[in-house]
Amino acid sequence: MSLAERTKIYEGSRIPQRVPTVLDVPPELLSSDDILQVNFGPNHPSTHGVLRLIVDLDGEQVVGLSAVIGYLHTGFEKNMEQKTWWKAITYPERIDYVGYQNNELVFVLAIEKLLALEIPEKATWMRMLLCELNRIHSHLVFLGTSALELGAISMFWYTFREREMVLDLSELVAGQRMHTRYFQAGGLAEDIPRGFYSECRKFVEWMPQALDDYLGLLDRNKIWLERTKGVGLLSADDAIALGQSGPVLRASGVDWDLRRDDPYLSYDKVHFHVPVYHGGDVYDRYRVRMDEMAESVRIIEQCLDKLERMDGKPWIADDRKVVLPPREELHTSMESLIHHFKIVTEGYRVPEGEVYVAIESPRGESGCYVVSDGGPKPWRVHFRAPSFVALEATATCMRDTLVADMIAVVGSLDAVMGDSDR
Amino acid sequence: MLRDWLPFLIYGLLALAIPASMIYASFALATRPARRTRARLVPFESGVSQGQMKPQRFTVSFYLTAMLFIVFDIEIVFLYPLAVQLHALGWFGFVEFLFFIVILLVAYVYIWRKGALDW
Amino acid sequence: MNVRDIPGFLDVREEHGETTVVVERERVRDAARHLRDELGFNFLADVVATDYLNWGTKGVSGYIGTASGRDLNLPMTQGLQAQPRPKPWRFSVSYHLLALREGAPRLRLQTLLEDGDPVPSVVSVWPTADWHEREQFDLMGIRFDGHPNLVRILLEDDWEGHPLRKDYPIGGEPVRFSDAE
Amino acid sequence: MTRLRDHGLQSERLLWPTKGPSKFEEEMGVEELEQALGLTTLEKAVRWAQTKSMWPDTFGLACCAIEMMAIVSARYDIARFGMEAFRASPRQADLLIVSGRVSHKMAKPLRQIYDQMVEPKWVIAMGACASSGGMFNNYAILQGVDRIVPVDIYVPFCPPRPEALMEGILRLHEAHLAGVPPAYERRQVAT
Numbered sequence: 001m002s003l004a005e006r007t008k009i010y011e012g013s014r015i016p017q018r019v020p021t022v023l024d025v026p027p028e029l030l031s032s033d034d035i036l037q038v039n040f041g042p043n044h045p046s047t048h049g050v051l052r053l054i055v056d057l058d059g060e061q062v063v064g065l066s067a068v069i070g071y072l073h074t075g076f077e078k079n080m081e082q083k084t085w086w087k088a089i090t091y092p093e094r095i096d097y098v099g100y101q102n103n104e105l106v107f108v109l110a111i112e113k114l115l116a117l118e119i120p121e122k123a124t125w126m127r128m129l130l131c132e133l134n135r136i137h138s139h140l141v142f143l144g145t146s147a148l149e150l151g152a153i154s155m156f157w158y159t160f161r162e163r164e165m166v167l168d169l170s171e172l173v174a175g176q177r178m179h180t181r182y183f184q185a186g187g188l189a190e191d192i193p194r195g196f197y198s199e200c201r202k203f204v205e206w207m208p209q210a211l212d213d214y215l216g217l218l219d220r221n222k223i224w225l226e227r228t229k230g231v232g233l234l235s236a237d238d239a240i241a242l243g244q245s246g247p248v249l250r251a252s253g254v255d256w257d258l259r260r261d262d263p264y265l266s267y268d269k270v271h272f273h274v275p276v277y278h279g280g281d282v283y284d285r286y287r288v289r290m291d292e293m294a295e296s297v298r299i300i301e302q303c304l305d306k307l308e309r310m311d312g313k314p315w316i317a318d319d320r321k322v323v324l325p326p327r328e329e330l331h332t333s334m335e336s337l338i339h340h341f342k343i344v345t346e347g348y349r350v351p352e353g354e355v356y357v358a359i360e361s362p363r364g365e366s367g368c369y370v371v372s373d374g375g376p377k378p379w380r381v382h383f384r385a386p387s388f389v390a391l392e393a394t395a396t397c398m399r400d401t402l403v404a405d406m407i408a409v410v411g412s413l414d415a416v417m418g419d420s421d422r
Numbered sequence: 423m424l425r426d427w428l429p430f431l432i433y434g435l436l437a438l439a440i441p442a443s444m445i446y447a448s449f450a451l452a453t454r455p456a457r458r459t460r461a462r463l464v465p466f467e468s469g470v471s472q473g474q475m476k477p478q479r480f481t482v483s484f485y486l487t488a489m490l491f492i493v494f495d496i497e498i499v500f501l502y503p504l505a506v507q508l509h510a511l512g513w514f515g516f517v518e519f520l521f522f523i524v525i526l527l528v529a530y531v532y533i534w535r536k537g538a539l540d541w
Numbered sequence: 542m543n544v545r546d547i548p549g550f551l552d553v554r555e556e557h558g559e560t561t562v563v564v565e566r567e568r569v570r571d572a573a574r575h576l577r578d579e580l581g582f583n584f585l586a587d588v589v590a591t592d593y594l595n596w597g598t599k600g601v602s603g604y605i606g607t608a609s610g611r612d613l614n615l616p617m618t619q620g621l622q623a624q625p626r627p628k629p630w631r632f633s634v635s636y637h638l639l640a641l642r643e644g645a646p647r648l649r650l651q652t653l654l655e656d657g658d659p660v661p662s663v664v665s666v667w668p669t670a671d672w673h674e675r676e677q678f679d680l681m682g683i684r685f686d687g688h689p690n691l692v693r694i695l696l697e698d699d700w701e702g703h704p705l706r707k708d709y710p711i712g713g714e715p716v717r718f719s720d721a722e
Numbered sequence: 723m724t725r726l727r728d729h730g731l732q733s734e735r736l737l738w739p740t741k742g743p744s745k746f747e748e749e750m751g752v753e754e755l756e757q758a759l760g761l762t763t764l765e766k767a768v769r770w771a772q773t774k775s776m777w778p779d780t781f782g783l784a785c786c787a788i789e790m791m792a793i794v795s796a797r798y799d800i801a802r803f804g805m806e807a808f809r810a811s812p813r814q815a816d817l818l819i820v821s822g823r824v825s826h827k828m829a830k831p832l833r834q835i836y837d838q839m840v841e842p843k844w845v846i847a848m849g850a851c852a853s854s855g856g857m858f859n860n861y862a863i864l865q866g867v868d869r870i871v872p873v874d875i876y877v878p879f880c881p882p883r884p885e886a887l888m889e890g891i892l893r894l895h896e897a898h899l900a901g902v903p904p905a906y907e908r909r910q911v912a913t
């Protein structure tokens with residue numbers, strides 16, 4: 001897996017010299033008072049969520065830009081320090097609320113790594129399936145809103161039709177459309193309901209057709225190509241230097257995907273192709289995400305084949321110190337009652353240590369750094385947010401773009417404000 | 423003579439009545455705010471506007487683009503009467519108008535080559 | 542990958558399959574440059590500061606009720622199983638590094654510091670550290686020397702205090718559970 | 723004592739027939755509410771027109787914004803109630819759906835946008851975070867958007883299903899059609 005040969009997108013590095021994340025107005029323009037400073041502020045239809053861009057415009061040309069974030073800062077990390085491990089699992093889903101399942105997975109994997117807990121195979125495969133479904137959901141929301149910004153309004157209705165199918169599946173499994181809280185430290189919260197496999201099969205058969213519809217709508221559309229090709233360039237070296245990951249990195253020609261290069265769960269037992277493009281512009285990021293959706297469908301299919309043969313297998317570890325014992329066991333055995341009481345009142349204790357787990361979320365490397373002092377509450381939790389890092393690249397991608405292109409570039413970086421502000 | 427102008431009269435009255443009723447309804451039926459808050463006078467700038475926008479200069483390219491638009495838009499306006507009477511004017515009208523189109527085409531190629539169209 | 546010749550090397554730990562290298566506070570930027578150039582860690586994933594104020598002090602058991610209701614945010618049962626290893630310093634700043642090559646080697650570069658000690662900024666080594674360091678300054682109060690634009694990033698500019706510190710109250714309001722209170 | 727449901731406010735009666743005085747009656751007291759409800763036909767016509775095309779402002783904050791987008795999609799289709807035109811600027815919007823958690827840094831812009839909206843205007847606090855701070859009882863989040871803006875309808879859940887949000891919207895239409903004045907009039911809050 002050597003890094004793909006990096007075609008030259010542009011010479012040298014375009015990262016601004018003074019401050020890497022602020023594009024300064026060139027000195028010769030500074031004196032002319034033609035520069036118009038505009039606020040693409042918190043309440044703007046094109047900034048997905050409450051991102052504020054302070055833009056210096058010379059006519060239609062963007063000559064200066066600095067992103068201001070923090071309008072959705074929610075203090076997740078402070079709140080999670082006050083809750084027990086069991087209750088804290090509910091918080092990460094609200095961080096990246098479009099790729100919620102992956103966020104929950106990264107925190108649960110961090111707990112299990114600290115506990116050195118073995119989780120049953122059925123739970124691993126089901127987690128992979130749900131995370132891939134969530135990746136499709138996230139890319140659908142990206143596609144719908146980004147195309148809406150560039151005028152392809154009908155895409156919104158197509159993609160949200162498929163999104164409803166994904167949400168029906170997660171509602172069937174976990175009872176809730178988004179933020180399912182279906183993962184526990186040790187496996188799954190509930191067993192997989194009957195009838196889920198057939199529903200998921202239907203979705204897997206339908207999705208490739210839907211993907212072809214999207215491609216048919218957008219891929220040869222002259223306006224879409226004109227607005228996305230060659231806009232918001234980011235070379236491979238700049239992307240690595242700016243810490244980009246996920247579709248933004250793969251669109252700049254770096255063949256890197258944590259699911260294949262640093263496998264977690266059982267991604268090493270699944271065959272899938274990692275799409276890499278070398279254009280480094282808005283169009284290639286859109287292409288990477290489209291191919292990733294097709295790959296996710298293939299992964300879901302392989303997960304389904306495996307899961308259908310695992311009926312009746314345990315879906316959660318049986319380490320009584322961490323996992324609630326089953327109900328009927330409480331009536332008979334005294335130890336289970338004590339374990340149940342200890343877990344429910346104080347919460348299970350995680351051995352002391354610090355751990356950093358990183359997974360491939362739909363936006364890139366989503367990491368979770370957890371410090372535990374051996375008590376029932378996390379001492380420090382920190383989430384490495386791919387959207388936070390993606391917004392750092394706005395200054396570099398905005399060189400010689402027009403105002404209309406800026407909206408396409410911000411859309412292609414696919415930053416979710418909850419994830420970036422935490 | 424008045425009779426054959428009657429339809430225009432009715433049409434004129436209608437064209438007058440509709441906007442007038444709209445304006446009247448929007449004043450008569452609108453709900454007035456109790457007090458004019460300061461924020462109402464401040465321009466909307468995505469929620470973070472500090473105060474009146476200081477008058478800023480616009481680059482001249484906007485003006486240039488506007489002029490070009492007007493030139494080619496008025497060109498279409500002249501096409502309408504021709505289209506209506508094309509049958510009556512016959513070939514003479516058609517050729518006459520070709521000259522008009524050619525002149526404007528020359529202008530179009532000139533500004534295209536000069537690069538006034540791309541920003 | 543011999544870790545011992547990193548400038549300012551102090552200690553290395555292997556836990557849960559992760560290597561943590563502790564370096565002196567003043568030599569962080571040289572260590573970072575060495576790690577990037579010689580050892581190939583070209584990807585900085587994350588910069589995290591942790592506050593170890595009253596780490597390992599024994600907490601009290603059970604809930605603490607107040608007149609205005611039970612504040613879920615107050616320390617709940619904290620009965621520790623085993624006394625955690627002592628942390629004589631207050632803050633630790635960890636840089637999570639990744640090398641984009643075969644096998645995806647990861648490394649945690651850690652420095653230990655007291656309140657108010659500045660840490661040399663690594664923006665010149667990895668430009669992505671710009672916002673990470675601003676966030677740690679904003680929420681934890683760690684000053685990074687040589688950072689081009691060290692101002693608050695997440696909180697309002699006139700916010701006093703650094704919320705993620707252990708001595709900063711969580712804020713919010715006590716939750717009233719019944720009309721009687 | 724005539725009750726609100728005698729004036730056609732369906733939702734109150736369907737939900738809890740033996741319920742005590744409704745929120746509107748508590749706030750305004752029954753007498754002023756009575757004259758407020760005594761509508762002339764012209765007022766009824768104007769209110770009917772207002773409920774039939776109440777345009778929401780795109781004010782997406784957090785997870786609820788994704789569900790708010792879902793009500794515009796084909797399956798839930800808010801266009802049936804004349805609301806599919808999400809206006810970007812507050813000047814053209816009638817309804818402010820606060821969808822998501824409001825941090826202190828966002829409170830000032832939110833208040834400014836509310837002030838810049840033109841009367842008659844309503845506010846729906848969508849989701850637990852907007853209604854009460856939700857599970858984020860900490861330094862960063864405003865504990866309930868009614869601290870800075872008068873709220874008409876609170877929609878629970880986290881995030882509310884699109885149907886739940888639409889039920890909130892329909893209740894708002896019913897209340898307005900029945901004659902209940904908007905929140906800023908009921909509570910004499912700075913408009």
